[in-house]
Amino acid sequence: MIRLLLLFIMASFLGKPAFAQSGEEIFTKNCIACHTIGSGDRVGPDLKGVEQKRSVDWIGQFILSSGKLIESGDKDAIANFEKYNKIKMQDFKFSAPQLSDLINYIVLAGGGEIPAPEIEEIELTPEQKAILLPLGSRLFEGMDKFDEGGVSCFSCHNVSYEGMKQGGSLGTDLTNSFTKYNGAAGLKGFIATPSSAIMEVEYTRHPLTQEEITSLVVFLEDANGNGTSDFESTFLLVGGIILFCLMIFVIMILWSEKKRNGINSKIHSRQLKVKHPNQ
């Protein structure tokens, strides 16, 4: 971490614009989905002035693995986690120079020395939403496939929605995710850069298109506020037991001709009689 600090100091001496540019790229690609610099909190906190609240060393550690910092019992990291809906930030594999560039950029943009990143807000007309809603619901449920072949949201997540079958229960229930992730922009950011490794691996290999993400956000906005249904899997067990009984019946029919008594069972019982004549 001393090396990181040195790099940071070096960065402030060596032409700021070049570093800021690289930092801006990293920020726009990885952070903008959940953070702003001076435009308020989103999924995560507004990063303006973050260097005054936390040390550069701490910020670097948090970016590389917020989970490890939380696990280590760091009070600030835990407080952050609690404050922002217990959504863990994903780990980033930045090199030391990249990390230094990024932090440098956040500091400069926050201080107003360079322009802060522009936040793109989703502003859709009701007509556009009406078109995207059915697409989003079909994509969520897997009735329409994602362009890159990624697995449907329904596989792991449930949303209480009229006419929709119960979704998966590996991931969290997303019925009220629109509120949880602070609206369309936050939710869009979360889908684009998910915090769970399971989602990250799947959608890095099979990325979602912008249109798909927007459709999903519109669908989740529509589902927002629906009461979450209770977890239900009894029907699976009942179905399984009925089918099991049917299989037992098939086994009985298929091998009914098979000789059920072992060839030596008679000989064996005969020998037992000889060995224990009084029984």
Place this chain on the structure above:
Amino acid sequence: MDKLVGVLFVALPYVALAIFIIGSIYRYKHQGYKVSSLSTQIIESKVLYWGSHSFHIGIVMLFLGHLIGFLFPYTLIAWGGVPARIIAIEIGALAFAILAIFGLFTLLFRRLTNPALLKVTSIMDYVIYSLLIVQVVIGIDTALLYKWGTLWYASSLVPYLKSIFIFSPDIKTIVDMPFFVQLHVSLAFVIVAMIPFSRLMHILVFPFVFIGRAAQIFIWNRDPKTHRGSRKMFQGKVPGKN
């Protein structure tokens, strides 16, 4: 924590696969005639009929299901990723799992209640029965608690399993999985490691050749009843007493 994760999800699979391959070759080369499930059909076959059929049909179908997901994950996702189909697949898989559990308990009950069978039952048999029962129960539990297992197995667990087989382990997804799923995967590797030391070895010598082979008809060249010398013994006489 990191060490435990490394041991469970990286070291264990490789150790298990190494034991399985080296152990199987060693046993086949040095104890070829002992590569068998040590059939006890000759002692008891009435209960065996229900236990063996149920267990084998159940476990083979479950294995094939996992294998298809492993080999063709995105074909499975493309076809089965629709609510009605996934519900059908899951109910089918659950039925096979219940069939396997029913078979396992029947077989265990058969072993424990028949004195002749007890004599040919080794400790390893009990270990294998217990491991398989625990493994299938955890599988059922996972399917019911964390839906829809077929789909997330294909999308998120298969990449981990493939990374093991291409010698470039990536444990990112398995670390994020619930405890039961991690246990199910680890136990599967333990079972693989036990194949060379147990009756499971018979998996490797399944007589596929019998399927295409011409039938062999066995004809008694004599009337066995007239040759049976135990007519006296049938009456319950102890030899040498009368």
